[in-house]
Amino acid sequence: MNALESVAAQELNRSIELEVIVVDNDKFASAEAICTRFRAAHPLVRLSYVQELTSGVSYARNRCLREASGKWIAFLDDDEVASPRWLIELHSTASAHHADAVFGPVLAKFCGPTPDWLRASRTHERARFASGTRIGWRDARTGNVLLNRELIKTAGEFDYRFAKTGGEDSFFFACALRSGARLVWCDEAEVHESVPLQRMTKRWLLQRAFYGGSTFTRLNVAIYGRHVYIVWAIHGAGMLLIYAFPALFSFILGRPKWIFYVQKMVGAVGKLIAPFSKFTVYGQK
Template sequence: MCICTFRRPDGIRRALTSLIDADIPPGWRVEFIVVDNDRDESALEIVSAIKNNRPNAVVHYFVETKPGVSYARNRCIDEASGSVLTFIDDDEYVGPHWLIDFILTLDAHHADAVFGPVIPSFEAPPPAWIGLTGAHQRARFPTGSTVEWRNAQTNNVAFRRSLLNDGKRFPVQFAKTGGEDSLFFAVAAASGHKLVWCDKAMVTETVPLNRMTRRWVLERAFNGGRTFVRLQAILVSPLAYVYYGIYGLLFSLILIPPLLFTLAIGHARHMQYARSLLGNLGKVAARFYGGGHYGG
């Protein structure tokens, strides 16, 4: 079981403890890999304390000094030895039957990777407009459904080591922006690997106050639009920059009138239009907007 972490002391404590306390399928042995992407080793003391309190758990702690989520995830792959790898994020935690649900689905559907839902848990009651934007809502599907790459992410996944054949790793060109997991699983699906859904294997994601702000929601939408086009340019054609640039510009113009109207009358739905607008502007800027950051 793998977790990448970066300066989230409460998060890594809860995530790792929940994984250790989860039920294990009969006959299985489990190891826990924590990769700290902070060169200052800020998670070391927390992980060491958990190891001391759970002496029967096999917990390994590593520091990945190259900043970026791709490097941290690849370090997990390099250090893990199991036939099945799981990933959750350091702001999530699992229930007691989580791993068993994953393994049962892997076997029942002869799958190579299984994904599960991420359920938000807000630290405080969210403002009304949050629910209208859908910023913290993710798609869910019936168990056994085929998962497309757009919904294939490492925030809740179990996959067989066979996906790593021929040295496959998370692409580092997305290390600072995210999207590396979608590309990784898109390549796996194109190679014939079977990706399915398990709706029972859910994790809970803690949503802090700083993720309930308009700025966070809009920045997330912009970066998501940009990353989507970058992925399309790799998976389909570089012409995706042109196609989605034009599409994003035209759709942005369509969104401006309802945005201004709902904003003028003080309707909470204005944030839904604003989020869609920023997502489309991200598509327009995808070819020209460099750098970026991951997390937050």
């Protein structure tokens, strides 16, 4: 509900018409009641609710693309809250820099006390850039983005091979870059993401690092070909060697940053096992 409320509170120019689409990827339609309450509270907001029964983030995002009717399409996750000038800042930057897609910062909002080791891990921190900076696919995500509908014609839809693992957004924008798209950053378009308690544990952080390393390698294979498996396997082995000593040293001395080094090592293991996960290279069957 907070995400929808933040969209309803957007400061928009009169020339901009807002269309809100909620795609519910839950077979139990858990978001339907929320949308009903929102409509009652905001009768002037044009809101559409649809249910996507095929589970997976790629299916949900592609349903968003199919349901949207505007020239510009913005994505906001259900656990995020947008700042009041979120859309206007994204749109202004797109116009000023002739961008095909504009991205903004996602800032973590912890739902509980944050221990030193959690902050030292930097898991919930993401890179930020000066507004107008052109960015690559590694920093391109759908958690906070405004994209031109024309981009779909060149980048295609979100790839279903990443539906269960994530990374579908990075691959989408990598395809867009290949076709000459211009991806730009807008640092003023902030959104805040709630970090629940279950994502504030060492177990969750290390699991994320492992699967993140594997998905990152699979993304590179999908973009550049199978030969990069060797590159990232060597890279993973090197990371294990590089971070082993500082991880042990920090742990013995009781320094909170030990978790940062261990995350790097676990991510490296994920890169090493990536070739053994079932995956199809883009364009092949």
